[in-house]
Amino acid sequence: MDYRARLREASKEIIERRIVSDDELKKIADKYGLPLSTVKTLSTFYFHDYSEVQVCMGLPCLLKGAREAVKELERRGIKYSITYCLGYCNRGPVVRMGDKYYTFINDEFREIEESRNDYVQSQYEPLDRYITRGGYKYFEKFLSENNKLFILELLVKVGLLGGGALSRFKTLASSANRPKYLIVNGHEGEPGGFKDRLIMERNTHQMLEGALLLSLALNVDEVIIAVNERFRNAKAMIEKALSELGQYLTSKGLLNKLPSITVSLVGSPYIVGEETALINSLEGNRGEPRLRPPDPTEAGLFGKPTAVINVEVVAAVPILLGNYYEGKEAVIEKYFCITGDVDRPGLYREKLTVGLDELLAKAGVKEDIKAVFVGGISSGLVHSSKIRVRLIPEETRKLGVFLGPGVIIALSNNRCIVDVMLEVERFFSHESCGRCEPCRLGTKELVDVLERISAGKASEEDLKWAESVARTMMETSLCGLGMSAGKVFLDALTQFRDEFEEHIKGVCRAGIHFR
């Protein structure tokens, strides 16, 4: 095996077996003939702060009592570590013990049913059932189309794809530089997001058909479905579906006419979901973002043109194609994952024309709402006075948020904004890849300042300093993570400056601090 192949295999094994001990790492280095530093850097990146028991401190879990879960673990003398997003955000606070997932309710840890393999198996939609509900109905017709790019235009039309991405994908489709790749991004590390995992587990065939359709439109040679290593059930379902699909395509005489399609686990850290970081992870490197340019559509996986498209978008393709051939209007229902201070956290499917306030009402939001994270904590914080908007791209853009992950986290008036932002910045500081200085040092600095504000030890000077740090992060970070960490801090500070200033004077209106 050449060096790159050995590196890839070793990285896969480290991720799959969650290898952290030096003894085991040494064995891996020997087995694949790699430098010790190489296996160490991979392991410590993917399993930074790892232990058999992990408590999610993602905002949705935190709002549902992750701190209480921590206290209980400490009371029982169980060693644990902090992590961010284990999935199942609507069942928080989530605790992972080995391969099992628990929620902490009424002072006890209860296994989350949806996380059990037998449960996931029972929800799986086999190929025959998928076909009965219309799967692969227009596949062959599409195959015979001369210009297949219209399918991308449909995605733009319904708001699942941006105009910039469309033109890059068109360039990729016509590029002669081969092999070309399509990566289906099944990472979903955003705290509060759980739609992609559910699609992979339940609408597996729909996603696979979407991937094949897109691979034809994009004219690629290989499709790789990159699944977060925490979603082992999803991977099992995809493998099952792939074997069914293989037989089906063989029987139709299509197998050799289509690009190969495989599934691969990638590391779980938040940043790996960024598309160039995902590519790095698939190549067997640390899942850190790359410099741009070049865009992955020019030089991505192994330096070849690569399209990275999210699971939800991929799974929408067969539906849009059906609508198109049946002459229906191109509309799609977007998935929303709603958590936080609502009565009915969970997955909602709505047209994009839905109002944010309507959506929150459906999830059972309380009257006294203070603010909402729209698109996740890395997208933006929206004051309650601004929530009467529709979620179409034109309106969300004005709010300065990006809806992609569909994550909505509601904060009630009982929440202290300083406390929430402290946890948000702790998340960024924990999940920064550590590569660029504004993010590595800026997130740490914001945590420091927020801790001092929480303790009533900060001054107006500190606020100014934090503001300039956050602006520098926003303007100079290498990737979206550092930019977001600065941006959401500024979102909070500009919209809730009075609360920050009250803390400097020793007042916390939510009654969290200074008790």
Added chain:
Amino acid sequence: MGMVKVVLNGKEVEAVEGETILNLARRYGIEIPTLCYYEGFANGSCRICVVEVNGRLMPSCITKVSEGMKIETESARAIETRKTLLRLLLKNHTHRSKEEQMRCRVCEYAVKYGLEPAPVMPDVKVDDTHPAIVFNPSACVMCRKCVIACGIDQNNDVIAVIGRGSGTRVGFDLDTSMGMSSCVSCGACVDACPTGALMEKGWVPADKVVETTCPYCGTGCQVEYGVKDGRVVWARGAYGPANEGKLCVKGKFGYHYVNSPERITKPLIRRPGIPKGPLNGRPIHEVFREATWDEALDLIASKIREILNKYGPAAIGGIMSDRSTNESIYAFQRFMRCAIGTDSIDQSATLCHEPSAWSLATQLGFGAATNPIRDVLNSRTIIVVGSNMNETHPVIAAYVKRAAKQGAHLIIVNPIHTELARYAEYELLIRPGTDVVLFSAMARYIIDMGWYDKDFISKYTEGFEDWIRSLGAFTLEFAENVTRIPKDIIKEVARLYALEKPSMIMWTLGITEHENGTENVSALINLALLTGNVGKPGAGLMPLRGQNNVQGGADVGCAPGRLPGYQSLTDPEVRRRFEEVWRCRLPSFVGFRSTEMIDMARRGLIKMLYIVGENSVRSHPDSKAVAEALSKLEFLVVQDIFMTETAEYADVVLPAASAALEDYGTFTNTERRLQLTRKVVDPPGEAKPDWWIFTELARRLGYDMGFRNSSDIMREISRVATIFGGLSHERIEREGGIQWPAPNEKSPGTPILYANGFPRGRAKFRVISWRGVDVVTESLYPYVLIIGRERAQYHTATMTSKSPILKVMWRGPIVEINPEDAAREGLEDGETVKLVSPINELIVRIRVSSRVPRGVLFTTFHYPELWANALVPAVLNPITKTPAYKDTRVRIEKLVRT
């Protein structure tokens, strides 16, 4: 190259399309602060270099210019952002010493931007476990330059980023201390570090810094030496074309010899009546007396006249050092040929790569590597054969490793497991001495499969049909049987080499130091011609030269029968031209090679030798015979920078200047590139440059060479040899290193040979044969002893042993043996045994090591405690007279313990 117009700080300027803003600004003399910038690699992590572009902040080191950009490098917003970033860095930053702070760019910028520099806290916790480097984590700003240096540029892969999040840091191996790690001490991390967090132990600021070419191997790295009070105090990599800033442990930490108190500082004349040979602990002054230059040179001149009168010019021979400059070597050969009249002159190539030079010259035209080193990054398949380059040519290995990491197929052929194999796709642990069989079988298989380059062969080559007919015996089965490499692997390697093109072959002395070294090299050349892997980027034939100027030594004619620029002594027209320029009569005989000269001396036919910078008694085979030969000479002159074991046999010892650090001139590296050496320090005492000594001696013999300085010599070289026609010191100072042939001032040099065909018309396939080892020899002497080198030492260690740092890194005077062999012989690790070869025996300490396969022993010739070459019989290659250092048959005898 397209040009674009941009506005830079309010002024419209022209920019080269594709260059970075930083590059553009620097070209216009605008300084932008940088911390993480690493030339040649996109890092972009510190963002301190932000500038405002059309109202947005952009990191200038990775942002490329484009038409219409409005760039403000000093806008209030850019400066404010830099200050915020500096404040963040300074909050997490302390120094352990004033010296460390002096090395810190963060603190330098802090002062510049009106901030407080980081505090000096002497008791901060550091990692000082490494013999030469201190790591202070508290000064580290995670710019990751050391990670690039170690893991992407040098590819030693010791330093890596540990962890994730704001607590990421750098660590060594599995996060152990630096001293315990697999660090090979190349020093690239230290040279890269912008804060002093990684720094040489005991570093002091220099009074001046001078750039020159490294004195060690043939890679031709450019080095900057720091000089304080007339002594070299540190070295760091400079950005030359062959090394791009990199050095190895010898280049980085092997400079101490220059300052050594053991340097010879005055001419020495043997006291009367003291027998020649080892000093055996006697002080030098008891054996030699100091003399003036006049006295020593007069004595030598009179001895030369006396011997010429008694025996004629054929009784005098000279061996020149390839550590010297082209100019000095040229002066030597002219002095020997014209002032003395002998053609028995040689250089060290005879002991190492002459089989490569001979076969390449015979079959292709030039006796030199065909492509630049860096070109290996364009190869898709790379075969490295008979080379432990990770230790002997670490900077070249860096490029090979980088190519492999980028996806090239790397194939290693070597009897011994080498470090480079970690990066390889295939490692072929070949049975020693069977290379011809392997490469001929690959050729036969490629022909059988129809994978050869028919166009190339018909257009550019001759002798193809004859050669094909000679391959009949080399079947895959035969090859598997003889080489012990499974035939499926031979097939796959042949496929990669023939089809995954361009393919390059690199080799060192594992190919040449055999009785059939010329055949080995020809087998490689034939394979390259067969597949058309010559004359193209990423292809080619690359002998890796072992000494800084061994290529140059041959180029300027320091070899019997060969005048400067590869012109034949026996060609009447060539003779006429040289005799006209040199105003002398050239010798009318072709002289002897160095190994033959020693033999002639032993047999009493050569009466005087002039040995410059060669430790012959330890570097030639059969040391006993060499000692006998040197003792028998009527007169021996040794010119060196140290009192070597060879100088102990001399009648006169002349103190030489170090060519690389105390003289001005040129070295030619392994890729035919002429680069400058500069005077970094003055020679100690009365030591003189080699060329000066030869010029003075010639004058005393009534022959004025007319050289006032080395530039005069360079001018003459370019006049007499077409391949150097366009070269001069002035031009190389101006343009940097240039690769010959460069026939005129306009020629940019020739990075790739034979791109437009072959100078001899057609390249030639050479029919070669192979024969196995004689059965009787094999049963009497069941082991093959391979004598090579190790990373931190160099040849007979006259230079490297003076460095305290290199000394602690040595492997020691030991002989490595496979664990199974050791068990069968009943030997334990560290046991002392007797090694018996057909000509000699030695008591040695063994080390059990799985690096060597069964039936093979490995040792080095670095240690005065272990004269390994004493075991090597003077069995020479019939053409080039090169000894078989890689193929000495020995047996092991257990010592009876008392």
